[in-house]
Amino acid sequence: MSLRFPRTIAALFAMTLIAAPMETFASDTVRIGYQRSSTLMGLIRDSGVLDDRLAQQGVDIRWHEFTSGLPMLEALNLGDLDLSADVADTVPIFAQAANVDLTFYATEAPSPAGQAMIVHADSSIDSVADLKGKRVTVTRGAGNHYLLLAALNRAGLTLDDVQVSYLTPSDARAAFVQKNVDAWIAWEPYLSTARAQDDTRTIVDGSDGLANYTRFYLAATPYAESHPEVVGTVYRTLKEAGDWVRAHRHEAAQRLSPLWGGIDPKIIEAALSNRSYQVEPVSKAQFDEQQQIVDAFLEAGVLPRKVDTRDAHIYEPTNEEQ
Incomplete structure (x- = not known):
């Protein structure tokens, strides 16, 4: 039997909710952090599907919005x-370097x-090598920070060869539009917004092994260990x-x-095409690149101490959740 995709994400989730067996759990609350650009969690929050699913387990959700990832962790x-x-x-x-139990x-x-x-x-910059002496903006500790380091390293340059401004995405966009910086490493949806609204050229992205730009979802370890059924429900919904x-x-x-401040849907569709949104279980092998990031940040003096990325805990979803 073939299945058709429903017209709305809420309808898709509702199909599962209707079929889900009702179980009795003790009343509890889970606090979930997200950013405006958190695509999947934003859609889930807007649809109310996770609230409904966890309500069946006796769990209420408290949603908390953050401006970036580091404050959230x-x-x-x-x-x-x-x-x-x-x-x-x-x-x-950075959280691991601060001994956060993740x-x-x-x-x-x-x-x-x-x-x-x-x-x-109209920039004179045609390659990463042309960045020498130029002004570049990234967000400190974010994925674009590592892409800058990796790109400079491949071009035989270091941070000492460029003038770096560490700005939030919104401030970076303003600096770029006003031409107060020469280059900006942006992530989605800021990247597609700039491409659509400004006259830009792309110098480099994470392709060719520079930076995979993998996204991770994290939990406080004490919570994950004491509430695996909640984590499993969140994983399945994601x-x-x-x-x-x-x-x-x-x-x-x-x-x-509307969740992203009224950005043109055509821009958002372009942004979505640059992200995989393929949710998977985490494996230790994925931490190999993270260890490379540790080494790059240490050499650049960005990370306070060396960490072993493989020390992190991993939640393993059940066969039903996968």
Whole structure:
């Protein structure tokens, strides 16, 4: 029997909710952090499907919005959050360096085109080598920070060869538009927004082995260990949401537009095409590149101490959840 995809993500999830057996659990609360750009978790929050599923398990959700990944993981460390939406692969490294007890409960397949270095169309910069002496902006500790290091290294340059400004994405966009910086490594949806609204050229992205730009979903380890059934429900819902987005980019863009401040759905659809949204279990092998990031950040003086990325805890979903 063939199955048709429903027209809305809420309908897709509702099919599973109707069929789900009712079980009795003790009343509880899970606190979930997300960013405005958290695609899958944003859609899930908007649909209410996870709230409904966890309500069947006697669990209420408290949603908390953050401006970036590092403060979100700090909240995990302080006990103010239980689970986080996706963060770039660089972010957990700083949390591990601060001895935050994290559990990786999901990942997305790599999206190397999900971030890229752009310049103005009339710029004299044609390659990474041309960045010498130029002004570049990234967000400190974010995935674009590592892409800058990797790109400079491949071109035989270091951070000492460029003038780096560490700005949030919104501030970086303003600096780029006003031509206060020569190059900006942006991630989605900021990247597709700039490409659509400004006259830009792309110098390099994460392809050719520069940076996989893998996204991870994290939990406070004490919570993951004491509430595996909640983590499992969140994992299953994320996976279904990712499958839906990949099959329904146009509709997903329409739904995300008001959640992302009214960005043109056509821009969002372009942004979605640069991310995999393929939710998978986390494996130790994925930490190999993270260890490379550790080494790069240590050499650049960005990371306070060396960490072994393989020391992190991993949640393993059940066969039913996968």
